[in-house]
Amino acid sequence: MDLGMWRSTFKKAAKDLQRGDTWNLEFDSNIDPRCLQPGWKEYIRRTSAWFKCSLCRRDWSSDRVMVVFHMRLEGSTGTVKVRRLRQSCNRCSDARMEDPTVEMENLRNLMESLVMKIGMNCYNETNPKGGEYVQKKPDNTRPHEPAHCEGCKLGFCTNE
Numbered sequence: 001m002d003l004g005m006w007r008s009t010f011k012k013a014a015k016d017l018q019r020g021d022t023w024n025l026e027f028d029s030n031i032d033p034r035c036l037q038p039g040w041k042e043y044i045r046r047t048s049a050w051f052k053c054s055l056c057r058r059d060w061s062s063d064r065v066m067v068v069f070h071m072r073l074e075g076s077t078g079t080v081k082v083r084r085l086r087q088s089c090n091r092c093s094d095a096r097m098e099d100p101t102v103e104m105e106n107l108r109n110l111m112e113s114l115v116m117k118i119g120m121n122c123y124n125e126t127n128p129k130g131g132e133y134v135q136k137k138p139d140n141t142r143p144h145e146p147a148h149c150e151g152c153k154l155g156f157c158t159n160e
């Protein structure tokens with residue numbers, strides 16, 4: 001369900017890339033930020049998102065949600081694999097890791113930054129806008145809790 005929104009937002013942003021190439025986006029929770037397959041390029045981006053515990057139904061937002069993109073252009077087909085780092089509820093003792101929900105405005109920014117990176121990595125473009133898009137921060141952000149953050153556990157959650 002979420003994937004559909006990511007895909008359509010990505011497609012819209014990727015219009016700027018038009019060169020007759022086809023770009024596809026897929027979720028892949030197995031990509032490893034420390035282990036890039038040959039031919040792939042990486043982009044790691046921090047964003048804001050919210051989470052909902054599937055046990056107690058409590059939700060929380062975080063401005064420290066890491067999203068890892070691996071991209072490759074092969075012939076005229078481009079692929080982007082996305083891994084969204086999860087967080088878990090800090091009240092439930094056997095809480096599951098939950099996927100983040102990125103709101104439309106931030107998702108659009110995220111996809112525009114991604115497309116800019118694709119231009120640089122796969123089409124040798126220079127960055128025309130000179131920076132990344134600014135993300136909107138959520139209002140009630142809970143303090144970051146490494147014990148409940150997948151990115152921290154894997155050692156690549158950043159505060160930058």
Ligand SMILES: [Zn+2]
Nearest residue numbers: 053056089092
């Ligand atoms: Zn919970």
Ligand SMILES: [Zn+2]
Nearest residue numbers: 149151152157
């Ligand atoms: Zn973290």
